[in-house]
Amino acid sequence: LQLKHAPAFPVGRRPRRSEKVALNLNFPQGRIGLISLVLFILTIPLGNWVVTNVGLVCDPHGPCLIPVWPGVWSPSAVMVAGLALVLRDAVQSILGNLWAVAAIAAGALLSYLLADPAVVLGSTAAFLFSELADFAVYTPMRRRFPSSAVVVSGRLRDSMIFLSLAFGSLDYLFGQVLGKFWMSLLGGAVLWYIRYRQHRAEPAADAVAI
Numbered sequence: 001l002q003l004k005h006a007p008a009f010p011v012g013r014r015p016r017r018s019e020k021v022a023l024n025l026n027f028p029q030g031r032i033g034l035i036s037l038v039l040f041i042l043t044i045p046l047g048n049w050v051v052t053n054v055g056l057v058c059d060p061h062g063p064c065l066i067p068v069w070p071g072v073w074s075p076s077a078v079m080v081a082g083l084a085l086v087l088r089d090a091v092q093s094i095l096g097n098l099w100a101v102a103a104i105a106a107g108a109l110l111s112y113l114l115a116d117p118a119v120v121l122g123s124t125a126a127f128l129f130s131e132l133a134d135f136a137v138y139t140p141m142r143r144r145f146p147s148s149a150v151v152v153s154g155r156l157r158d159s160m161i162f163l164s165l166a167f168g169s170l171d172y173l174f175g176q177v178l179g180k181f182w183m184s185l186l187g188g189a190v191l192w193y194i195r196y197r198q199h200r201a202e203p204a205a206d207a208v209a210i
Helices: 017-026 028-053 077-095 097-111 117-134 138-142 146-152 155-165 175-208
Strands: 065-070 074-075
Touching: 028 077, 028 097, 028 117, 028 138, 028 155, 065 077, 065 175, 074 175, 077 097, 077 175, 097 117, 155 175
Parallel strands: none
Antiparallel strands: 065 074
16 A cells, blocks of 8 residues: 555656655655665774774784785775675665765764774775765766666775775785775675566556556
């Protein structure tokens, strides 16, 4: 019954502001957006904690590391990157870009309770720079190729910012970029599957509404 009255948006177009209000109040997708927002906020302090506490090797004066290729090591926070990318896409698609920026600010505040201030500064700066820069590439591309947009979204610049500010070194830059690439592939695959299931469910929802 709820499906019959749910607002229908053309595939590939984000809802306008007035439509988002109705979406949040009356449509289950609004609850998905809220859950994605909360989880995206939590991935930021989680990543900041993981990078200094979880890894096969932990440098007392640097990040904890995991292998991302034979002989190539990356800061362990890349393990959270795939989840963060999928959640960021959900927040941008359902709630809008400004909510994604607000989530980064909220995540940074929580991070100060768990992580070293230098790590928090580097992480927040990298997130914000990546978010603002990706508006020009990632956001328009997402409307046509959502899963591919996650994969091609820039990874070099934010990795350089994070490692420079958090640890004062670019020693693990290649590993960081490579690790983010693997997690981007994973995130893109998950996002493709979610969109695929949504598209398959649309004809059934239309039949119920009729």
